[in-house]
Amino acid sequence: MISAAILVLAATGCGSKDVAPSPTPSPSPSFEFPYQDPSLPIDQRVDDLLSHMAAEDKIGQMAQIEEGSLSPDDVSDLWLGSVLHGGGTVGTGTPDEWLSVTAEHQREAVEDTRLGIPIIYGVDAVHGFGALYGGTVFPHQIGLGAANDPDLVERIGRATAEEAAAVGVRWTFSPVLAIPSDIRWGRTYEAYSQDPVIVASLGAAYIRGIQGDDLTDPASVIATAKHFIGDGSTVYGSSTQFIVQQYLLDQGNTPANPALLRDVLLPPYQDAIDAGARTVMVSFSSWDGVKIHGNQALVTDTLREDLGFTGFVVSDWAGCDHINPDDFQDSIARCVNAGVDMVMVPYDAEAFKEALSLSLMGGDVSIDRIDEAVRRILTVKFEMGLFENPYPDPTLLDTIGSAEHRALAREAVAKSLVLLENDGVLPLSDSAQTIAVVGNAADDMGIQAGGWTMSWQGDSGPVIPGTTILEGITERAEAGVTVLDELPDSGMVDVCVAAVGERPYAEGVGDSTDLALPGLSVLDTLEGRCDSTVLVVVSGRPVIITDALGKADAVVAAWLPGTAGEGVADVLFGDVPFTGRLPMNWPRDLSQVPSASSGDEYLYPIGYGLTY
Ligand code: BGC
Ligand code: BGC
Numbered sequence: 001m002i003s004a005a006i007l008v009l010a011a012t013g014c015g016s017k018d019v020a021p022s023p024t025p026s027p028s029p030s031f032e033f034p035y036q037d038p039s040l041p042i043d044q045r046v047d048d049l050l051s052h053m054a055a056e057d058k059i060g061q062m063a064q065i066e067e068g069s070l071s072p073d074d075v076s077d078l079w080l081g082s083v084l085h086g087g088g089t090v091g092t093g094t095p096d097e098w099l100s101v102t103a104e105h106q107r108e109a110v111e112d113t114r115l116g117i118p119i120i121y122g123v124d125a126v127h128g129f130g131a132l133y134g135g136t137v138f139p140h141q142i143g144l145g146a147a148n149d150p151d152l153v154e155r156i157g158r159a160t161a162e163e164a165a166a167v168g169v170r171w172t173f174s175p176v177l178a179i180p181s182d183i184r185w186g187r188t189y190e191a192y193s194q195d196p197v198i199v200a201s202l203g204a205a206y207i208r209g210i211q212g213d214d215l216t217d218p219a220s221v222i223a224t225a226k227h228f229i230g231d232g233s234t235v236y237g238s239s240t241q242f243i244v245q246q247y248l249l250d251q252g253n254t255p256a257n258p259a260l261l262r263d264v265l266l267p268p269y270q271d272a273i274d275a276g277a278r279t280v281m282v283s284f285s286s287w288d289g290v291k292i293h294g295n296q297a298l299v300t301d302t303l304r305e306d307l308g309f310t311g312f313v314v315s316d317w318a319g320c321d322h323i324n325p326d327d328f329q330d331s332i333a334r335c336v337n338a339g340v341d342m343v344m345v346p347y348d349a350e351a352f353k354e355a356l357s358l359s360l361m362g363g364d365v366s367i368d369r370i371d372e373a374v375r376r377i378l379t380v381k382f383e384m385g386l387f388e389n390p391y392p393d394p395t396l397l398d399t400i401g402s403a404e405h406r407a408l409a410r411e412a413v414a415k416s417l418v419l420l421e422n423d424g425v426l427p428l429s430d431s432a433q434t435i436a437v438v439g440n441a442a443d444d445m446g447i448q449a450g451g452w453t454m455s456w457q458g459d460s461g462p463v464i465p466g467t468t469i470l471e472g473i474t475e476r477a478e479a480g481v482t483v484l485d486e487l488p489d490s491g492m493v494d495v496c497v498a499a500v501g502e503r504p505y506a507e508g509v510g511d512s513t514d515l516a517l518p519g520l521s522v523l524d525t526l527e528g529r530c531d532s533t534v535l536v537v538v539s540g541r542p543v544i545i546t547d548a549l550g551k552a553d554a555v556v557a558a559w560l561p562g563t564a565g566e567g568v569a570d571v572l573f574g575d576v577p578f579t580g581r582l583p584m585n586w587p588r589d590l591s592q593v594p595s596a597s598s599g600d601e602y603l604y605p606i607g608y609g610l611t612y
Contacts, residue, residue, distance in 0.1 A: 035115075035387075042382045046375055052115055055367065058374045059356045061117065062336070064314065066346040067101060075105045075119060076112035078349050081342055081377055082171070084122040085131065086317065087456025087506060093133035095167050095400055102168030103391060110390045117378070118386040120222070122171035126190060127562055128156070128409070129164045129172075130453040134465060136163060136405040136563060137449050141176055141202075142540065143416035143559035145192035145583030146609075150205035152412055157209020159405045161221040166396035170384060173224045173281060173314075175206045177268040178232030180541075182594035183584060185249040186510025189450060189540030189560055191232055193583035194606055200268040204275035211276055216385030218393035225272035227283035227316060229265050229298060230254035234285050236594065239508060241284075244457075247508030251322075256288035270307050278311035278380050282340060284319050294323040294331075299339035312341040312376040319344065333359040341373035401465075406564060413558075413567025418580040419610040421555040425495065425532040427574025427612060432494040435477060436484040436530070440519040441501030441538035443470040443485060450540055450560035451506030458504030466563030469499045469536065476569040487529055496530035497572070498522050498552070501538030510540065514590065517543040523551040536568065542586035546603060557582070574612065581609040 031037045035049035050058075060079030067085050074080065083105050091097040102121045109119045123131060128138045138144070138156050147153075164172060176190040177199055192202045203225065212220040234252030241247040254260075269280070282299060283292045292298055293315055303309045320335030320343055321328060332355045335343065345352045359365040381387065399405060419426065428435070441447045445466050451458040467475070474483045487493065500519040517539065526533055535552035537545060540560055549555065557580075558568055570576040586604040587593050596602055 038388050045382055046378045058370050059353050061374050061377055062342055063349050063352050064342050064344045065349045069347040075108040082120045089131035089454050098167035106390050118390040120171045121169050123169050125160050125164050125172035126174045126452050128160050134401045136401050136409050138409050138562050139412050139416045140189045140560040141192045142189045146418050146580040147415035150201050153202045153205040154209035157206040161210045162219045162396055162399040164221050165219045168392045171222050175203045177203045177225050180232040183541040184512045186508050196264045196267055200271040203268050204271040207275040207277050215383045222278040224279045224281045225277045226281035228280050230287050231283040231285050244509045248511035250508030250511055251284040253286040273307050273309050279314050281314050284316050291323050293319045294334045294338050296338040314342045315340045315344045317344050329355040332356050333364040336365050341376050409564035410567040413561040413564045414570040414576040416580050417571050418557040418582055419578040423553045425553040428572050434482045434493045435495045436487055436493045437470040437473050437497045439498040439500045439522045441499040443468045447501040449562050450504050457506050467565040469565045469568050472565035472569035476573055493530045496526045496533045499536040515544045520548045523548055546588050578611045581607050
């Protein structure tokens with residue numbers, strides 16, 4: 001259905017026809033329009049394409065809609081610029097299902113519209129493409145921050161791009177460039193480190209990897225530097241959001257702090273932009289009480305003019321709506337005027353088109369601003385070669401969960417583990433004849449993978465195929481060694497490995513009041529039953545373990561390692577040395593959160609890590 005506002009818009013000719021036409025280049029004879037001719041420079045192709053678009057078509061290009069909210073012909077009827085899948089998956093998430101969904105929408109855009117402008121399909125491939133069943137799930141960013149190996153992160157970016165592009169996904173909403181100042185934040189694991197130098201270097205490495213050398217390569221996926229800006233600096237208790245639970249930090253407020261902005265938060269964005277990031281996502285949070293989505297000084301003046309960003313800006317999920325919760329049209333107008341080029345609507349495409357059309361007619365948003373936004377979006381689509389190659393390259397399907405990618409994940413896991421304590425029990429010696437691997441994270445792929453795995457929040461249990469910590473240890477143990485998945489009824493065990501983890505969570509649902517790890521109580525059941533005990537902490541952030549230290553002979557931080565549990569065995573057995581270093585301060589107790597007072601030492605400071 002075409003709305004009244006859009007009909008008026010079309011009838012009054014309000015739109016591109018008001019804009020001075022650019023000199024029309026001649027297409028080569030085989031093309032009807034110059035924009036279709038790949039031999040012409042991109043800015044000429046964009047000018048030509050814009051000249052054929054009415055305002056309503058342009059507004060459609062500015063909309064990104066989540067797949068579950070689309071009816072069959074929406075992409076073509078509404079000229080949508082992009083389709084996304086949020087944290088969840090399509091059906092059971094197999095490559096075939098993904099392929100058929102992305103291809104169906106692309107076909108509509110390319111074949112069923114007058115100008116055939118392809119969509120870009122976007123997902124949160126934040127630790128590999130975690131919603132692709134059978135794909136390779138790498139450690140979440142906090143683990144990669146512990147590894148602090150830019151070359152490794154670049155290779156992970158490349159592998160992730162291949163698996164996503166294989167099923168028609170050419171846009172990922174990653175990397176996260178947050179600097180978490182308060183680890184109670186539920187998104188702490190999505191960040192690399194509290195050290196902005198590490199965040200900047202790994203963020204840029206990931207962007208180089210995921211986008212590749214050539215955006216027209218069918219295995220190139222555009223990156224999103226997110227969430228601009230201050231997502232990890234909000235004050236505890238400042239969030240008003242409620243989804244599943246009252247958020248505490250996520251989507252909250254960062255008090256104005258020019259030095260923090262200049263010296264800590266912006267440098268990773270500068271490096272991301274210099275690495276060629278094609279999109280930036282705006283943060284849900286506020287800066288000095290003003291929603292960033294409506295903050296032109298930050299989203300345009302700082303990002304575009306100071307940092308020199310040339311790609312397009314995307315909102316977060318219904319992020320514009322928060323600007324003025326009582327007035328959707330006003331929210332959208334202010335968001336677009338602040339500098340958001342594409343709006344992750346994400347549900348009601350028609351309401352969005354209606355709202356922006358009314359603002360255009362009423363003069364609250366200018367056609368110049370709309371042209372600017374659409375120009376940026378189309379430029380990236382041309383840069384990606386989508387007009388020439390809108391569909392995936394089928395040969396990429398073999399890369400999904402390939403042996404090569406699994407080996408890379410294993411390398412990443414081994415490099416990401418941090419050895420916190422060791423009285424000599426590690427590396428596990430060949431003389432250990434019985435090893436019991438217990439705890440809630442011992443044999444649980446879902447806990448090991450964390451949030452953003454098949455679903456937004458993730459889940460415990462066998463949500464994806466992979467190797468659990470127990471399976472990795474079992475595979476590695478020498479012949480003759482007995483690996484148990486529980487304590488025997490009686491007698492001593494040579495070594496007990498207690499893998500204890502947080503239940504999966506995402507975003508503000510994971511905001512924590514106490515950083516507790518309830519599963520640690522398993523250590524009490526091991527007392528007097530094990531010659532040695534190794535505690536493996538599976539978590540998205542440092543958690544409070546101080547009281548448990550006396551119950552273990554070695555302690556390892558494993559973060560959220562993903563599918564390659566064999567990488568945990570590699571370091572426990574000493575086949576690979578521990579090289580990971582803490583990417584964040586590890587507090588002794590809650591008095592050291594968000595930060596310890598001067599002179600009060602952390603349990604383990606950032607940069608800490610033992611080796612052998
Ligand atoms: C998150 C973003 C994510 C988007 C799409 C939002 O809720 O804040 O990080 O990219 O959803 O799933
Ligand atoms: C989506 C997320 C989004 C969240 C917000 C989920 O269904 O997958 O991406 O952030 O909804 O409510």
